[in-house]
Amino acid sequence: MIERPTSAMPLSRQVRYFKESRENWKERALDKQEQLRFFAQKNSDLEKSRDKWKTEALSGRQEIKELKKEIENLKKKINQLKKLP
Numbered sequence: 763m764i765e766r767p768t769s770a771m772p773l774s775r776q777v778r779y780f781k782e783s784r785e786n787w788k789e790r791a792l793d794k795q796e797q798l799r800f801f802a803q804k805n806s807d808l809e810k811s812r813d814k815w816k817t818e819a820l821s822g823r824q825e826i827k828e829l830k831k832e833i834e835n836l837k838k839k840i841n842q843l844k845k846l847p
Contacts, residue, residue, distance in 0.1 A: 769776060
């Protein structure tokens with residue numbers, strides 16, 4: 763014969779308690795899953811934005827280098843023209 767452990771709570775109340783506990787667990791799990799999806803999407807958006815700005819910054823740096831070279835070349839030409847009689 764199997765003996766049932768004795769408890770202070772009646773069996774019907776234990777069943778109700780465990781059902782509520784399970785439902786609460788399910789609800790929390792769904793909330794966390796939704797939060798994970800939200801943060802994954804946000805992370806993806808931030809990575810795309812960062813990559814876009816990084817590309818723009820690098821191209822801006824390249825453009826600055828080219829413009830500085832152009833300025834130097836123009837200064838040299840001006841100096842050469844000043845030396846002419």
